[in-house]
Amino acid sequence: MTSTTTRSALDIGRAAALRPIEHVAADMGIGPHLLESYGTGVAKVDLAAIGELSGRPRAKYVVVSAITPTPLGEGKTTTTIGLGQGLNHTGRRATIAIRQASMGPTLGIKGGAAGGGHSQVVPMERLNLHLTGDMHAVTAAHNQLAAMIDNHLYRGNDLGIEPSSITWRRVLDVDDRALRDIVVGLGPRTNGLPRQTGFEITAASELMATLAMATSLPDLRARLARVVVGYTADQEPVTAEQLHAGGVMTVLLRDALKPNLLQTLENTPALVHCGPFGNIATGNSSIVADLIGIHSGDFLVTEAGFGADMGAERFFNLKCRTSGLVPDAAVVVATVRALKLHSGRHRVSAGRPLPQEMLAENPDDVYAGAENLCRQIANIQVHGVTPVVAINAFGTDHPSEHEAIRDIAARAGVRCATSTHFTDGGTGAAELAEAVAEAAEEPPGFTFLYPRRLPLREKITAIATRIYGADGVDYSTTAARELDHFERCGWGDLPLCMAKTHLSLSSDPSLRGAPTGWRLPVREVRASIGAGFIYAVCGEVQTMPGLGSDPAAAHIDIDESGLTVGLF
Template sequence: MKVVPSDLEIVQAHKMTPIGEIAAKMGLTEDDFDYYGKYKAKISLDVIEKFKDRPNAKLIDVTAITPTPLGEGKTVTTISLTQGLGHIGKKVICTLRQPSLGPVFGIKGGAAGGGYAQVVPMEDLNIHFTGDIHAIETANNLLAAMIDTSILLDNPLNIDPMSIMWRRVFDLNDRALRDIVIGLGGKENGYPRQTGFDIAVASEVMAILALTTSLQDMRERFARIIFGFTYDGKPVTAEQIKAAGSMTVIMKEAIKPNLVQTLEGQPCIMHAGPFANIAHGQNSVLADMIALKCADYVVTESGFGADMGMQKFMDIKCRQSGLRPNCVVVTSTVRSLKMHGGVGNIVAGKPLPKELTEENLPALEKGAANMMHMIKIAKGYGIPVVVSINRFITDTDNEINLLKDKAKEAGAFGVGVNTAWGDGGVGCAEVAELVVKACEEPTDFQFLYPDSFTIKEKIETMAKKIYNADGVSYDPLAEKKIAQFEELGLGNLPINMAKTHLSISHDPGMKNVPSGYIFPIRDIRASVGAGFLYPLAGAMRTMPGLGRAPSAIKVDIDKDGKIVGLF
């Protein structure tokens, strides 16, 4: 059995290519990017105009089945497909989200892939990188400070403190900050009110960074942010409080996409990092716009399953940007689908249950319904679907063959086995060849719902077609907000559902393909600058917490100054 070193050992033993050489593969000169050290760079937005007459590359979106708490290797699929396309001689770029420090020091880990399918410099991009998330925190919290100061100092905009929706953000998991009271200690410290913190990647500033198309567009989006209402019910914006300009200045460097590389030397543009369960889960439109002019294939990734990030990719990112994918890749694993078939209880931080490492065809056949539902969702957008089975050493040939049959039964264009975690790009060559063929197939792209649907019609379409629910229930707060947003003319905005990623439903305990239930909406919020509404389904947290044994306890510096314990 091949022994694969830890992710950190692999990248620390790897000799990276200077970033200038990676940029040259894209056709960039040194006038087109700024160095951030020897192995990182920021790409100028002028490149979009410079290469505007080049044809667009084929765009591939990587998604997944409903994952276990351990994750099923979707980022590994994205990076390995990039390496696999490179292995078969294609000019390719991958576009990824930047990791948040919340998962890095929490449970899930970073977003640089794993094994021999990674993006480097892994340590840098998982910790601070080029400072983009710090800029997001600062821009977000500047607006928060200006709101509270305006209320304290005569409240010239007549803001109702009880209506403020804008929360401060922080890029770590810290449950103690979810609900707090500010302004204590006397009048000079502010107006006392209850508020809280979200994790930074859930900020509307992050969503705007991921969806903007230029610096001026970002300025206009910041201006549209509605942070609260006046005492007589009128919305108050960041432009009215005169914060939009300063927020844009803070984000002036962060708006430039970041360039790094895979272990096999393909360019990777890593930019923006909104979560897919509480935000829309995509890398930046700008990263894709640049990549599509600098390669023949672009591999991007949507967060979590097809019911989460991929649906948001199609109905939010593609709707706003005009991007259209040529192929969808659904990441699947035997162990996860056996879990959906009722075998084993996977708990992050604990060893994999023994029953998930043993052949169990009945459980796998039952759980394969989850994969088949994800294929159905993807095909509903009129795009060909390829399934990548990320193979573990305990998977049997019988199990792999069963999944192949089920994927084809659900209408997949092709099914390939991916062993890139241990083998690198060559281990994803089969999937890469299928993707090339799928990208030549005709597409009939269509959104899940039209803009003209009411807010409730959009939510109910999603609940029935994506979440397999019988209907939707609304708490009184959600009913009130929906009526308010319709009255404000926001009903034309797309829906960004905030829900668990561990189930197609709102309840993480409901595995496989739940049915015969009602999908509950407890609240709905407006991200007018980002250009969507986001309902909250179930007990959705916008600030995660740490577990008993977070990843942070393993991370350290050795006597030689090298990082240890980081994956």
């Protein structure tokens, strides 16, 4: 076991020897004419790079997913970064593609999204706080449409929008529970029509998912035109284009559509773009980033949010369906602590240390939680993709517990590798890199979980039973009515995005392992027509997080030199 690092991620990142970003781009085949510099170590890549790189060989395409995580997370981002560095360490040229951090969770409990230890993207402070302003562009475009909706109501409502049917709320990239439900238009008549609405976090905005799913600027413009904001009294959809908002939103998002190029501590190219939530939206970085990265080296490694039942399922059935890219292999990140949690013998809370009994050597607990790992392996295999189990090693692990995970993987018939990338960087991920490279050479057999022509209810059932392990689906009266309405609107051929808890394969966050004998409750169904999918809300899912009792923001400051401290 390698020794753990004593320096903070911020300290390690600041000590990194960055290459000029134009040199990093050059290694990818991207010339300086395609770069727009944003200070030291950051640049936007013009979408013309997609065409210019298209004649180069296609990279092996690898998605990093995981078992169902603990509230603390299992290190998918560090594993993605570590694997990219490990592939480079073993003589293969790799590019990674990850989502941009949302400042709400960064300043709340989750912390940053730049990785950690010796597997992080730098400059990590820039990545976690503002970067190139894409989050703010999404916020501005989203809220511009919200303002135009209320202005339309105030000016006479020629489109006949039923105010109670308006689904377009406002967004802000801050964890602020007080804004979940609000009333706008109070005061004098000139303030507008009073109505109940609310805020969501920017990462939950349909525009964030739309930006991530767009394949070009014209495609983004067409998607924004299709955004549905509400309905008339006759249940006819009202779109952003009818409000003359599609054009201005496109202008506000034009620069945000260009992926951001950074690098890892070991100078591996890192495309950082878009940040849709993984338990609500697609949970994947952008298609345009992947269309650039797929021709920039030997491997493109990307990350999908939360467990394989969440981000990976959406990667396969939403992102790959739109991009046309076919994955060659998948990584399932597993940790000793998460498997012990899925034994049902321990409890873990976000923001609190692991209980001491969970840190004691106990491979039996690992075996007891094996059902979750086996289910997530199967969730990859059902799409015809070869999985590799990555043991993300922590300093509190014991060798016997790692051997238990290897045994579980062997019984499932899949490759397994231990990775110490957090403490050792690329050298610590060399074994994982070799296993992934082997898996990526297997004959391709990728398949979607369901065809687009299936009715919406059958798509939901396919995901619920084949991915989550549910016995069936129960619809609320509201959800059933919405599904019928969406079919009548002609949206029945759209794919499904399931919004549910990320802490369980089921819709109940308290159920560990691989629960059986349960049914999936669909509470409501929403239409994200711009993003190009229907999403079903299963159980209680918050689209605006709240701050905890001891948020990360309370520990962030500047020192006497003006440097940021406390960011992680």
